[in-house]
Amino acid sequence: MIKITVDTHTHTSVSAHAFSTLEENLAAAAKKGLEGIAMTNHGPDLGDGAVWFHFKSARHLPRWVNGVRLLPGAEVDIMDKKGRLDIEDKYLKDLELVIASFHTPCFPENSPIEDVTEAWLNVMDNEHVDVLGHMGDGRYMCDYEAVVKKAKETGKIIEINNHSFRVRAGSDVNCRQIALLCKKYSVPVVLSTDAHFSLEVGEVPNSIRLMEEIDFPEELILNTSLKKLCDYLKVEI
Ligand SMILES: [Zn+2]
Ligand SMILES: [Zn+2]
Incomplete structure (x- = not known):
């Protein structure tokens, strides 16, 4: 049975559409026995709250709270085909876990597959990006094989986002296809x-079900261990 011990994608009430504070998320993580949690609020161009100052200041947060390792991070928005992001590199470099994702206010939904693929390929040239976020979103279809292969080359991590199965149409089928390619090319993933909301912290039943159905190798799931994840990210525990 797969069990994650680090939640690599959480929002706090700094993002207007999220409803728990960082302390509440950390408390929930401690209660569930997690080893760590990444705080990954949206970049400024999504228009839901966090501004550059949030990301600049996050590096000063304590790394351990009640036995839980806090990784200051971001969910940065992909703005165009060139892979431009809405947080500058000078702030990204001090964050410990950076997810890049497509969101409708920043990149047109149902864009041609070629455009989405080109954007992902360019995003992966940014050394500060660690994770490709909710890649299975049916509104942003791309050439999965090309993207997964470049993830292998550049050392990027693919996210299997539990939330997507509920809110992003097409994710079930798409995530399966992506996960099978990650298995084929030995590309690491995070669930x-x-x-x-704090009650959701650490709960990834849909992502685990998918991994078990396709017999995904557990050693490639980085967030089943804080040490495995931090070693890969080259972050000190
Ligand atoms: Zn998110
Ligand atoms: Zn997102």
Whole structure:
């Protein structure tokens, strides 16, 4: 039975559409026995709250709270085909876990597959990006094989986002296809909640079900251990 010990994608009430504070998320993580949690609020161009100052200041947060390792991070928005992001590199470099994702206010939904693929390929040239976020979103179809292969080359991590199965149409089928390619090319993944409320922290039943159905190798799931994840990210525990 797969069990995650680090939640790599959580929002706090700094993002207007999320409803728990950082302390509440940390308390929930401690209660569930997690080893760690990444705080990954949206970049400024999504228009839901966090501004650059949030990301600049996050590096000063304590790394351990009640026995839980806090990884200051971001969910940065992909703005165009060139892979431009809405948080500058000078702030991203001090964050410990950076997810890049497509969201409708920043990149047109149902864009041509070629455009989405090109954007992902360019995003992966940014050394500060660690994770490709909710890649199975049916509104942003791309050439999965090309993207997964480049993830292998560049050392990027693919996210299997538990929240997507509920809110992003097409994710079930698409995530399966992506996960099978990750298995084929030995690309590491993380299973994340994308929690917008503290009760969701650490809960990834849909992502786990998918991994078990396709017999995904557990050693490639980085967030089943804080040490495995931090070693991969080259972050000190
Ligand atoms: Zn997102
Ligand atoms: Zn998110």
